[in-house]
Amino acid sequence: MLRCRQVAEQASDYLEQHQTWPQRLAWKLHLFMCVNCRRFIKQLKLTCDMCVDKKSPEASDKEIDAVMTKINQ
């Protein structure tokens, strides 16, 4: 029997679909019954989705100059 603690500890495997089908079935059943775990999974996914396409910081002019100097040596 799947416990909420296991769900919380392995929730990324569920989101990544890195599970066998019997495991996934057990998860689906648990999530069907457990509102707290459904909420946890939803919030974890929301956190991941928020970061999609998050702009990485651009290199500073100093960093670019250092690279270009090395290239042109």
Place this chain on the structure above:
Amino acid sequence: MTSVLAPVPATDIAVGSASARAAQNRAAEASFLTQLQAGDQQAFSDLVRKYHAQLQIVARAIIGPSLAEEVVQEAWVSVYKAIHKFEGRSSLKTWLYTIVSNGAKTRLRKESRQVRFRDDEEQQSYLSGERFASDGHWSSPPANWDMDTPEQLLQEEQLQACIEKTLLLLPPQQKAAFTLRDIEQQSLGDICNILDTSNSNIRVLLHRARLKLMQVVDRYRETGEC
């Protein structure tokens, strides 16, 4: 007979504009690559401006912070020398990651040292303590968030600042796993190759990073602060 002036269904417009945008992006990328392969130094500077930070994240995860900058600079030299041979079999971004990863791994061997898989935190604070009862079910379940979509979360400037701060403070390997998977959308297989770590380790790193960020959102929702 359908009139040529009949309104186009909204979904067709959306699909049409999305595919037009994708075609435009592909054309812009192809043109940018042509400039790079022609040795255009301004184009190369733009490439460095865009990807230097991500390459540093990858290098730090493999070789540690002290040698990362040097490894990334050497990787840029390799990229500059080899860009004319790039055939587009992978995306340019994946190719850059592979070059810096190979450089960092080679340097690691030369230095004869090991950067251990350092993620031995016993418990993530979000899941520790009194969250669960002895039977393994929630004793302190997650609170309901009043923000239901990524767009709503993104509108909170203060929260975004908290997320940025947390990303900066993540351990290098967690940060690399999270950046490559959740921001750059690389496949788990590619991330294993880039970071030279097993699939199960990547999944552990990823989950820990996600939990920390989720905790930030949770705390912000409760207190309005980081």
